[in-house]
Amino acid sequence: MLSKAQSKYIRALSQQKYRKQHNVFIAEGDKIAKEWLMSDWNIKMIVATADWVEQNHQLVTKHNAELFTVPDHELKNVSTLQTPNKVLLVVSMAKQTSEVGAGDWSIALEHIQDPGNMGTIIRIADWFGIKHIIASEDCVEFFNPKVVQAAMGGHIRVSLHEAKLKELISKTEQPVYAAALDGDDIYSLTDVKPGIILIGNESKGLSQDLLDTASQKVTIPRKGGAESLNAAVATGILAALLTGR
Amino acid sequence: MLSKAQSKYIRALSQQKYRKQHNVFIAEGDKIAKEWLMSDWNIKMIVATADWVEQNHQLVTKHNAELFTVPDHELKNVSTLQTPNKVLLVVSMAKQTSEVGAGDWSIALEHIQDPGNMGTIIRIADWFGIKHIIASEDCVEFFNPKVVQAAMGGHIRVSLHEAKLKELISKTEQPVYAAALDGDDIYSLTDVKPGIILIGNESKGLSQDLLDTASQKVTIPRKGGAESLNAAVATGILAALLTGR
Numbered sequence: 353m354l355s356k357a358q359s360k361y362i363r364a365l366s367q368q369k370y371r372k373q374h375n376v377f378i379a380e381g382d383k384i385a386k387e388w389l390m391s392d393w394n395i396k397m398i399v400a401t402a403d404w405v406e407q408n409h410q411l412v413t414k415h416n417a418e419l420f421t422v423p424d425h426e427l428k429n430v431s432t433l434q435t436p437n438k439v440l441l442v443v444s445m446a447k448q449t450s451e452v453g454a455g456d457w458s459i460a461l462e463h464i465q466d467p468g469n470m471g472t473i474i475r476i477a478d479w480f481g482i483k484h485i486i487a488s489e490d491c492v493e494f495f496n497p498k499v500v501q502a503a504m505g506g507h508i509r510v511s512l513h514e515a516k517l518k519e520l521i522s523k524t525e526q527p528v529y530a531a532a533l534d535g536d537d538i539y540s541l542t543d544v545k546p547g548i549i550l551i552g553n554e555s556k557g558l559s560q561d562l563l564d565t566a567s568q569k570v571t572i573p574r575k576g577g578a579e580s581l582n583a584a585v586a587t588g589i590l591a592a593l594l595t596g597r
Numbered sequence: 598m599l600s601k602a603q604s605k606y607i608r609a610l611s612q613q614k615y616r617k618q619h620n621v622f623i624a625e626g627d628k629i630a631k632e633w634l635m636s637d638w639n640i641k642m643i644v645a646t647a648d649w650v651e652q653n654h655q656l657v658t659k660h661n662a663e664l665f666t667v668p669d670h671e672l673k674n675v676s677t678l679q680t681p682n683k684v685l686l687v688v689s690m691a692k693q694t695s696e697v698g699a700g701d702w703s704i705a706l707e708h709i710q711d712p713g714n715m716g717t718i719i720r721i722a723d724w725f726g727i728k729h730i731i732a733s734e735d736c737v738e739f740f741n742p743k744v745v746q747a748a749m750g751g752h753i754r755v756s757l758h759e760a761k762l763k764e765l766i767s768k769t770e771q772p773v774y775a776a777a778l779d780g781d782d783i784y785s786l787t788d789v790k791p792g793i794i795l796i797g798n799e800s801k802g803l804s805q806d807l808l809d810t811a812s813q814k815v816t817i818p819r820k821g822g823a824e825s826l827n828a829a830v831a832t833g834i835l836a837a838l839l840t841g842r
Binding site: 468472475476477478479480481482502504505506508509510539572573574575576577578579580581582584585586588589592593595596 | 713717721722723726727747749750753817818819822825826827830831834837838
């Protein structure tokens with residue numbers, strides 16, 4: 353059973369203000385909860401149904417977390433999801449300390465607003481072994497529940513940073529591949545070296561300022577009639593063509 | 598002004614049952630509405646704010662649609678979107694008659710459930726000039742409002758079909774590239790010819806039955822820790838690697 357105060361505390365964590373205040377976030381659902389329980393992140397609370405706790409006894413007891421065994425309706429009451437789930441975790445935000453090395457690939461994001469896109473991009477980085485994501489300060493927050501949901505545990509393996517992109521790009525000695533509609537054909541690039549894949553806002557793309565600073569503008573050639581690609585899809589294609597082979 | 602009956606009619610179109618019954622769907626928002634108004638699809642109703650109507654006078658008068666100039670709150674009342682918009686269309690579903698030709702690329706989808714993914718995949722096809730999308734009968738419907746939203750007008754240029762995939766795949770003389778976790782490395786494929794890119798369900802992937810029927814299983818090699826890629830992202834990467842160059 354959760355007390356009223358505990359329920360209120362968890363529900364408040366759907367808001368960034370309270371996540372920042374308490375330095376924790378929510379990870380929900382069987383698959384995602386297991387990823388975090390298998391990691392070395394600091395789990396504060398486990399709220400789960402009795403059958404889930406029974407089936408995952410070992411994972412649950414591995415942590416010093418407070419455990420709350422609750423009926424479905426009580427879980428639903430604190431959940432951020434529309435579809436029912438069996439488990440919700442309150443997890444302590446880890447500090448992102450790993451430095452970008454010269455041989456590392458990174459993805460830098462300017463003003464990505466959609467949490468689904470942000471989470472999907474973290475998942476892409478996680479698939480291709482891209483070590484870092486660097487977000488401008490006006491991006492949707494990494495620990496937004498919808499971002500956590502879409503990233504499918506990617507937070508655990510990808511190092512997540514916030515930075516002023518102009519400064520970062522003007523200082524780096526790595527190549528910066530900026531996604532643009534009028535750049536070089538991505539298929540004809542030669543001499544590709546690990547660097548930064550730079551992706552802009554969903555509707556406006558990259559700001560002119562960042563495009564001017566980047567060392568190379570790249571384009572996925574269009575053969576049809578669409579005006580643009582979804583930001584996460586474009587990131588996936590650039591990741592596959594630049595880092596994948 | 599919309600009458601009560603008209604408001605009720607439009608709101609009901611968020612449900613598939615009523616879309617099928619009336620053979621119409623909703624297209625919303627400035628960008629998407631303009632795409633449809635510039636097309637030759639049969640527009641039944643235009644519900645828009647006065648300033649939007651004024652700015653788009655030519656587009657509006659091009660059609661024989663019923664025009665309703667309404668205040669913001671009335672538009673919000675019939676909208677399927679959470680964020681405010683200036684225009685909503687009720688559009689007649691076009692018949693999808695174009696046949697798949699031997700030199701055409703197609704994307705076939707088995708049990709894609711998420712409307713955002715479906716719409717994003719239509720947008721991908723639209724970008725790469727892939728002519729056809731063929732969906733199994735258990736996919737989310739093409740004219741679901743969230744699909745229309747994510748496809749950004751792709752419906753207008755991509756031919757959308759529903760079919761029994763097993764039958765289709767066993768009959769086709771084209772190559773069928775099935776997305777799998779244990780297929781051939783997509784980068785090392787040679788002799789790629791126009792065919793069908795086959796994508797499975799978001800959590801379960803393709804059914805064994807379809808995998809067995811496909812002529813070639815293909816895989817985007819994983820270098821990191823993620824269990825899978827998002828279905829739309831995987832589709833985008835396969836489209837880029839198979840059809841893009």
